[in-house]
Amino acid sequence: MNTQKPLAIEARNLTKSYGDNAVLKGVDIAVPEGTIYSLLGPNGAGKTTTVNILTTLIPASGGEAFVGGNHIVKQADEVRKLIGVTGQFAAVDGLLTGRENLHLMGRLHHLGKRETVRRTEELLERFDLLEAAKRAPSTYSGGMKRRLDIAMCLMGNPKVIFLDEPTTGLDPAGRRTVWAAIRELVKAGTTIFLTTQYLEEADELADKIAVLNGGTLVAEGTSEELKRLIPGGHIRLRVHQAGDVARTAQLLEASGSDADQLTVEVPSDGSVHSLRKILDTLDREAIEVDELTVHTPDLDDVFLALTGHAAEAA
Amino acid sequence: MSTLAYALTDTSTMLRRQIKHMQRYPSLTIMLIGMPVVFLLLFVFVFGGTLGDGLGGPTGGRDAYLAYVTPGILMMTLAGIVQGTAIGVAMDMTEGIIDRFRTMSIARVSVLTGHVLGSMIQSFLGIAVVLGVAAALGYRPEAGPLEWLGLVGVVALVSFGLIWLTVALGITAKSVETASNSPMFLMIMPFLGSAFVPTDSMPTVLRYFADYQPFTPWIEVTRSLLSGTAVDGQDLVLTIAWALAFAILGYAISRKKFNKR
Numbered sequence: 068m069n070t071q072k073p074l075a076i077e078a079r080n081l082t083k084s085y086g087d088n089a090v091l092k093g094v095d096i097a098v099p100e101g102t103i104y105s106l107l108g109p110n111g112a113g114k115t116t117t118v119n120i121l122t123t124l125i126p127a128s129g130g131e132a133f134v135g136g137n138h139i140v141k142q143a144d145e146v147r148k149l150i151g152v153t154g155q156f157a158a159v160d161g162l163l164t165g166r167e168n169l170h171l172m173g174r175l176h177h178l179g180k181r182e183t184v185r186r187t188e189e190l191l192e193r194f195d196l197l198e199a200a201k202r203a204p205s206t207y208s209g210g211m212k213r214r215l216d217i218a219m220c221l222m223g224n225p226k227v228i229f230l231d232e233p234t235t236g237l238d239p240a241g242r243r244t245v246w247a248a249i250r251e252l253v254k255a256g257t258t259i260f261l262t263t264q265y266l267e268e269a270d271e272l273a274d275k276i277a278v279l280n281g282g283t284l285v286a287e288g289t290s291e292e293l294k295r296l297i298p299g300g301h302i303r304l305r306v307h308q309a310g311d312v313a314r315t316a317q318l319l320e321a322s323g324s325d326a327d328q329l330t331v332e333v334p335s336d337g338s339v340h341s342l343r344k345i346l347d348t349l350d351r352e353a354i355e356v357d358e359l360t361v362h363t364p365d366l367d368d369v370f371l372a373l374t375g376h377a378a379e380a381a
Numbered sequence: 382m383s384t385l386a387y388a389l390t391d392t393s394t395m396l397r398r399q400i401k402h403m404q405r406y407p408s409l410t411i412m413l414i415g416m417p418v419v420f421l422l423l424f425v426f427v428f429g430g431t432l433g434d435g436l437g438g439p440t441g442g443r444d445a446y447l448a449y450v451t452p453g454i455l456m457m458t459l460a461g462i463v464q465g466t467a468i469g470v471a472m473d474m475t476e477g478i479i480d481r482f483r484t485m486s487i488a489r490v491s492v493l494t495g496h497v498l499g500s501m502i503q504s505f506l507g508i509a510v511v512l513g514v515a516a517a518l519g520y521r522p523e524a525g526p527l528e529w530l531g532l533v534g535v536v537a538l539v540s541f542g543l544i545w546l547t548v549a550l551g552i553t554a555k556s557v558e559t560a561s562n563s564p565m566f567l568m569i570m571p572f573l574g575s576a577f578v579p580t581d582s583m584p585t586v587l588r589y590f591a592d593y594q595p596f597t598p599w600i601e602v603t604r605s606l607l608s609g610t611a612v613d614g615q616d617l618v619l620t621i622a623w624a625l626a627f628a629i630l631g632y633a634i635s636r637k638k639f640n641k642r
Contacts, residue, residue: 122484147486158477160398162405174394175487177387203405219481 075100075227075258076121081130083116090116092282103259105273109374112279114262115155118231122152134227151225155232157212159204165215166191166200172222190218195244210241217248227258234268246271266370280374297364297372302335302345307355315354319345337361388488395495413465414507417458418514424450424577425518432578444519451515452604453576456596458507459540460567463547466500470551471560493635497544504540523609532606535620539599542624543567545631552638570596595623
């Protein structure tokens with residue numbers, strides 16, 4: 068892999084099996100510093116297993132991985148100094164208050180009293196938890212718990228953050244708060260490893276998306292690159308007069324048309340060249356068009372085509 | 382800071398966490414300490430009159446039995462406290478927070494030592510309450526300053542052993558429910574020892590077991606210290622040996638299980 072920036076996370080041929088059950092079958096990952104990498108996949112694809120291995124929670128069965136240049140097994144403690152982890156299930160202490168949870172993290176990071184208090188108040192404010200800070204997380208909503216969880220993982224100022232399905236179960240507002248926080252972290256130079264089932268989330272946030280299915284990466288690239296892998300782009304026209312539908316469809320070699328809706332669908336890769344050709348034809352034939360839209364396949368199409376599962380609606 | 386300094390800092394952080402837990406959830410501590418108090422009252426008032434006569438001492442009766450049974454109840458208190466230790470450890474292990482601790486650069490053992498120290502505080506609290514109730518019932522120990530110091534040492538040692546053993550039980554348990562049952566046998570052990578009746582009144586096989594099982598030497602040493610009589614050498618050796626064996630066994634199992642997820 069040729070990147071200008073050094074790699075924050077690197078995995079080579081990572082495997083994990085439980086007995087005969089192979090959960091990961093050779094995964095390669097390369098995440099440059101300061102970028103967001105999203106591992107996208109259905110339930111049971113091996114996303115959490117990958118996170119657990121990279122965060123030193125469980126050993127891999129085979130392969131090697133490095134976080135910040137440190138070997139995840141031989142230099143596990145160095146890795147732990149660099150990372151912050153938010154797992155799928157809120158890892159908060161239910162009997163301590165929100166503020167005490169953050170103080171606990173500060174003390175465990177050996178931040179010192181003043182710095183612990185300062186960061187705690189800063190994070191409570193950033194995650195909109197000031198009012199709830201005096202209460203125990205058992206009284207929090209799912210979104211608040213998740214926000215506290217993420218705030219706790221930021222207490223130690225981690226260089227690399229692992230977020231395992233950080234927005235699963237959150238309402239749209241809660242999801243936006245989490246997204247905004249993630250974007251801000253990247254601005255500050257943090258590297259983020261994100262797993263998600265939501266295409267929208269990967270599309271919104273990630274510099275690079277890897278699709279994991281059945282323990283193997285089935286595709287990898289930017290969301291644009293992934294979309295290009297999949298055929299199915301088309302241009303959709305709505306003509307002004309019902310009488311033009313059939314003629315237009317014939318002239319443009321349409322893949323489909325609908326006389327009632329006055330629409331014609333023309334297969335296209337969405338390039339300027341193909342668009343111009345269509346417009347020229349329409350001009351020449353003096354066909355009046357009310358609306359023209361270019362449809363590139365979205366990640367849902369990609370996901371479906373690559374994994375054979377329909378993605379869960381975001 | 383050195384590794385040891387970090388381990389101590391992290392342990393004190395985790396201990397603070399345990400103390401907060403006790404404050405937030407006092408009913409558990411109250412129940413753990415209340416149980417031996419109930420046993421004390423039950424044995425002194427219900428059985429005490431008859432059992433006291435059976436001791437064969439010069440006075441007999443309820444007062445004699447109070448003096449006999451209090452050391453036994455004290456050791457039973459330590460066995461009772463650790464029921465809570467197993468629950469606390471199992472709760473930690475089944476909740477997400479433990480994975481958070483595991484991905485942090487902290488002295489790993491501090492998660493457990495926090496529990497150990499927290500339970501030791503509960504143990505001493507329990508001992509104080511039981512001794513207080515016994516005193517209110519008319520119990521007058523004859524221990525001097527040195528004997529009291531010795532008692533503190535025995536309580537610390539025995540609770541340390543019992544706690545590490547139950548930390549291992551808590552960590553090994555697959556659920557909190559299992560963890561709340563598995564240390565129950567420790568509550569039965571004082572009955573099969575010298576807590577409530579002298580072992581020489583037992584049938585031979587049982588007596589042999591009773592004389593060498595951990596609780597009997599613990600109780601006998603405690604009894605000697607509180608009554609101001611000389612401590613039997615063999616009992617003292619057995620006391621220390623059993624407590625250390627429990628602690629080492631518990632620590633070894635806990636450490637292994639904690640690192641392996």
